[in-house]
Amino acid sequence: MAPVSPLFRRDRATGDDAPGVTGPARVDARTKNLTKRLTVGDVAIIDHADLDRVSAEALARCQPAAVLNAARSTTGRYPNLGPQILLDAGIPLVDDLGPSVMAVREGQPVRVDGGAVHVGGQLLAEGSVQDAATIEANTAEARAGLGDQMEAFATNTMEYLRQERDLLLDGxxxxxxxxxxxxxxxxxxxxxxxxxxxxxxxxxxxxxxxxxxxxxxxxxxxxxxxxxxxxxxxxxxxxxxxxxxxxxxxxxxxxxxxxxxxxxxxxxxxxxxxxxxxxxxxxxxxxxxxxxxxxxxxxxxxxxxxxxxxxxxxxxxxxxxxxxxxxxxxxxxxxxxxxxxxxxTRISGWQLFLLALAGVFALVVALAFTTFGQTLFGLSGAWWDDVVNAVRSLLGIAPDAPTT
Missing domain, CATH: 3.40.50 (Rossmann fold)
Structure with a gap:
């Protein structure tokens, strides 16, 4: 699905027509807890650095009006997939809003206009709207830093092995x-x-x-x-x-x-x-x-x-x-x-069609060797002759002369 453009809805707080999207706030620093109560049209407020794929897919299934992130959805640590998933789902994502946005009360009407977040008619915070260009730039930057992450991973792996050697090796x-x-x-x-x-x-x-x-x-x-x-x-x-x-x-x-x-x-x-x-x-x-x-x-x-x-x-x-x-x-x-x-990928639609066609052919052959099938085919042939003669009559074509 292509990204949606900003919508215009009646602001629930003021009753006035106002630009942006408006909805009740659902606030939780833990995204997986938030998605349990998030519904269509809500405004999701999270504090999730490096928004991962699982969390983004859970948010997208809930279809919120917008997702507001107090943290950066891509920090540059690695090329995470979450922001692109929300973009593909047509859900506006505003990034790096800061801790003040987490103070919004649960259920309080929130209006999002571009990167600006309004509560009670007042500007609460401003962040960065994520679009195709910003996500591509962030992803490219994150890919460049993968080498550092892999070095840190190697160090951390040795530390984990030291701590859990007895469990890993001997249970x-x-x-x-x-x-x-x-x-x-x-x-x-x-x-x-x-x-x-x-x-x-x-x-x-x-x-x-x-x-x-x-x-x-x-x-x-x-x-x-x-x-x-x-x-x-x-x-x-x-x-x-x-x-x-x-x-x-x-x-x-x-x-x-x-x-x-x-x-x-x-x-x-x-x-x-x-x-x-x-x-x-x-x-x-x-x-x-x-x-x-x-x-x-x-x-x-x-x-x-x-x-x-x-x-x-x-x-x-x-x-x-x-x-x-x-x-x-x-x-x-x-x-x-x-x-x-x-x-x-093992069975395609074309293969299924051929399999069904082979089944029908086998059924026809089997019927041809039974008395019932021969009678059925004879009646079907007579019916088809009647249909052909009726069409010829309508078109003014003389019926075929009987052969001697």
């Missing part, structure tokens, strides 16, 4: 769980890149192999949205619903190395059985390490990270744990994105 610190994993296929679902497409593509695999279903935080809700039941939920519990936590799945709370776990209190208040897994790194990596240590035969990953840009989306610390975890899991890990793309 020290992996908790005991009641779920039987040994010898089974495991499907780990993260609410990330193309997770819905991947889950849809894997339905036949799930029916045939009945893998253990592991949801990483909000991935548990993605499993339930697909009509399935999670067997285990792993994460810091910041983006998973109470419904999923109470579904009967085993709960593994991801904690920091000092055993601090922000999500532990919530789980305890719900009164659900759980274990704590202290480890550095991301929750999706913790889930993979757990399943690998407990003897999973195969790990299929849905919505996880595997490309350079996706690794960079996680930040340098997330990159290190993700990279080393995949080295640790090795040949057990299969990424569902590759499988779904392969299946999408």
């Amino acid at each position: 020290v610190g992996v908790p005991e769980v009641r779920t039987e994993i040994d010898g089974r296929h495991v499907l780990i679902v993260v609410r990330g890149y193309h997770y819905q497409e991947d889950l849809a593509m894997l339905r036949s695999y799930i029916r045939e192999y009945r893998p253990l279903l592991v949801g990483v935080d909000g991935g548990a809700d993605a499993i339930m949205e697909a009509g399935l039941q999670p067997d285990m939920i792993v994460g810091d519990m910041d983006s998973v619903s109470d419904r999923a936590l109470s579904s009967g799945a085993e709960i593994v709370v991801h904690a920091y190395r000092d055993r601090r776990a922000p999500g532990l209190q919530r789980v305890e208040e719900l009164g659900v059985e759980h274990v704590v897994f202290p480890a550095t790194g991301t929750s999706e990596d913790v889930a993979m390490l757990l399943c690998d240590d407990k003897g999973a035969e195969l790990i299929v990953a849905v919505g996880t990270h595997d490309t350079l840009v996706e690794f960079l989306d996680k930040g340098r610390s997330g990159m290190a744990s993700t990279f080393l975890t995949r080295l640790r899991v090795g040949g057990k890990l299969i990424d569902a994105k590759g499988v779904s793309r392969l299946y999408r």
